[in-house]
Amino acid sequence: MIFRRSLATELANSVGGVFTVLFSIVLTVGLVRILGRAAGGRVDSSVVFELLIYTGLTNLPVLLALALFIAVLMVMMRSWQDSEMYVWFSSGGLSLLAWIRPVLRFTLPLVALVAALSVTVSPWSKDQIERITTEFRQRDDVNRIAPGRFIETMGGRRVFFIEEVNEGGTHVKNVFVSEHKDGREVIVEAERGEIKTNELGDRYIVLTNGRRYETGVDDKADWRVMDFGTYELLLEVKADGGYGSRRVDAMPFEELWSMNTPIADAQILWRLSWPLAAINLVLLAIPLSFVNPRAGRSLSLVIAVLVFILYLNGITMAQAWVKARTMSWQEGLLIVNGAVFALTALLFVRRVWLQRWLPLWLTELPYKLLGERR
Template identity: 40%
Template sequence: MIFRRAIVSEISNNAGAVFSVLFFIVFTQVLVHLLGDASNGKVDPKDLVSIVALETLTNIPLILVLTVFIAVLIALSRAFRDSEMVVWFAAGQSLFTWVRPVLRFTLPVAAVIAMLAFFVSPWAERLIAEARTRFQHRDDVSKVTPGQFIESAGSNRVFFVENLDPEGGRVQSVFAAQRRGDRESVIVASSGVMETHADGARFLVLRNGRRYEGDAGVPKYRVLEFDRYAIRLDAQPEAPLTNAQTRTIPTRLLLTDFTPRNQGELLSRIALPVVGVVLALLAIPLAYVNPRVGRSANLIAATLLALIYLNSVQIMQAWVDRERMRFWIAVWLAHGVAASLAAILFVRRVYSPRMLWSALRRGSGGE
């Protein structure tokens, strides 16, 4: 029918604009956050571009959920506001007629959300965790960014180099501060080079520098000048990434190892496509604009309900993690309540309270 094609076309156009805005916002937040991590030595600057792309990819399922909800809400709110709905209602259409075109748009998007949530996001999370772990297991000097102070993994050293040649392992204008108990030492050198011994131990060999050594709170320091000084670099041993982070675990492993934490993660993955469909259906009755209340009242109510719904899903996940609720109850409870609310709103919008009361009275009188 004409109105179905029209509503699907309008929702699709709105979805494109909404997705672009939400994607830009999320991408900017991820970029700013990871730039801060890179400047603090938590992320390898060389991996920054790939991690930004992967982090953004993990957020796309939620972006699509919000996109569907907002696109449907905007399209139908405009139809109510411009009295277009009045025309369709006068032509014999009811609010229930809009369910089919909305689902026609929503279900393919929900399938994409499910694919991303079940397969793509865990893969991306695992690559991110591997990159972060690989960088954290490097030795202290390998993490140094020229011109920035970097704290060692043991939090007992601070390094600063002005120039760094990663390929040759050479550094220039080196500053290193170390504290062991009350004993403090500061080392400055004009240059240095990283060396690996036969036993695998790595050293930073400094040349032409000074070492200042003393006790904390005591104004006396001993100054030593050196031509060559070696600092052993404490690198954490390389270890394979474990599945401690449940977001990195493939979905098939969540199903085979049904621990409470894995159940909570599986619950969140199942919830995303379901939330997308339920929110799209909720948006249909919530799009009703009452001119007496104001044009933005329905948008405020819809936003609050969506936030409550999304937060309740997260609460269910936390309860399953802590074994306060069974998985088989949590998997449908929040969605069942939201779907029931959508059904109530549909009935309330289609049938006035007087019509419902008359129907109930006729039904009771017939008995």
Template identity: 40%
Template structure:
């Protein structure tokens, strides 16, 4: 039918524009946040682009839900604004007839939402955490930066070097201090290099330097000169302890703890939110052509935020044991579906959502 092709074509154009706007906002926000982490030393600056990409993959499902809802609402609101909807309704096309073309348009988007929330979301979270763990658990040599004091996360050592070769193989003017049993050890050297033994142990071998041992406040310091002095490099294995957000969906179901079931309820809730909001946008787009479209946009934002926050509340209740998994999985979406059906009934009967009598009673009260 003509109106179905016209509707689907305009929905596709609008959805593309809305998605690009949301993607730009998410990219900008994530870039500022992740670059801030890199500047504070929490992540490796070389991993910034990778982490931004992983974060975007994780949020794609949420962006697609918002894109679907806003694009349908925008298109139908414009049709009401330009009186196109009046033409279609007066020609015998009922409001419920819009469900089929909009459903056909939304089906691939909902499939993508399911893929990204069940597969992309846990995978991106797991990879992001692994990258952060590798950086936080790197060995002491990778902490070194010319002209900066760096404290080791595994020992009570503080390193300072003046120069370092690009391959981190040779260092010059090295200062190392450590605290053991209340005593301070200070090692100063002009040159040094990195050695790796056959058993895998790594050492910073300092040359032509001095070592000062003693307790602060006491004069009995020992001073030793050396030609070669090895400082073992401490390192930690990369331990990847997966959280519920990083567990694959099948793992959540195979290990049905409260936390895992709550996470699964949240993931399953996003496609259901997309379906309910898709249906809700059809009657919600109705408006007086003389009014501004801003009202519908504000309502869309409030409805989306309220719905998503309620889903988070249900997830927390399942995790805390205040609500069973079966009830929490469907109760919110069934209630919203009932509200959508009621609003459809009002629109089909050509009745307003709010009447003047309701406002006059509230004012009189």
């Protein structure tokens, strides 16, 4: 009982600390990326915090599985390094296998959470990110502009700058527009402008008191300058098509299940792999945590990181094979996770029943043969 309570307490503290660090790193990287997109006019600055939350939810399955792996590994490594494991083995009559049950008792609820996050929450978050970015792309040029900043539109072919916009968003001041059109570069500047809508529903901006510059097709140094009293410029209007075709990684699981396509099967493999990966990693951490008390923990940590990277690459490779119709998603799920489970079983056999990879009599056989020959 004391053994289980102490282990559960240490695991809870370790999981909380490791997950906090990993989640903070992901949020920081995500915030920098989202702020960069907002500064470039690719997303609305008012939804930065919302996008950050969805980005964090998207990465939760991988982060939680990794946090469980590192937490169990750190707790077990500390027990080895402090010689607590030898006390349990000698006085308590416990073997390394006795750690499986209490570790799984603590981690299985979190593994169920990983499954829910991977199957439901993560794709829903990606769908919300896609919805926000799609709605922003469907706005016209002026509605996407923040006063005082240069914003690219029309795939970079047009650059807008508006110094001031009124509260209603219909009147603007000090407008600058640069556009590449039919091999020419057109620059328009005006003191003010008004946004209007015609009978067909197309929006355009009427600029007043400005000047238009245009280069030639062959000679870029040949500029033509025209002063104008009024100048109408059609805005980029996106058809209101809702989401359009959603990405596979943002679709609900039941929709993926009914598609029966290689891309959908690869996504099913990805989502179902993470709860299995969480169980495998937790079990793998038990025999992998062995540390000589007189040695450091660096080697075990490096091996653990390499194992996780290889596991992640294995899942990604299985996805690619499923997309290429080389195997089914069931085969990919079994091969990748089965290989890691087999490695875990092999390490348990090594630590529990074998003091060395080869039996003692086999390692001493060459010396005996040499002695007899002498």
